[in-house]
């Protein structure tokens with residue numbers, strides 16, 4: 001089915017200047033960018049976005065990393081977009097990421113792992129709404 005998912009290019013990948021290379025991977029896989037913005041998240045915004053991880057031991061480090069520089073936030077649309085984006089990203093830990101995936105090619109560590117992608121259709125809707133009012137998403 002035609003789906004939308006939320007993608008974030010994290011501060012490490014923005015700093016490496018690979019936003020365009022990552023967008024090219026989305027586009028070559030048939031995913032369309034239907035909303036996008038660069039944003040330097042506040043601590044409150046990062047904590048709110050990752051609220052499901054609040055009790056995890058890595059939460060504080062995750063938030064500090066996510067506010068260390070600007071991120072690119074985008075909505076991707078396409079057939080099976082949630083799973084397709086997760087396949088393009090590869091495993092959370094770049095050490096486990098399959099060759100040719102975004103994390104294998106651009107990530108340095110489980111924290112500085114280049115990209116975030118929604119893990120389910122339900123979470124995609126929540127995460128998209130967190131960053132984009134419906135009027136800022138352009139189905140095409």
Ligand code: CMP
Pocket residue numbers: 053058062092110111112113115116117
């Ligand atoms: P992301 O997909 O953005 O969702 C939560 C992030 O927490 C994850 O990517 C990782 O960058 C980070 N993280 C750090 N340690 C862990 C861990 N042990 N398990 C899962 N995620 C972790």
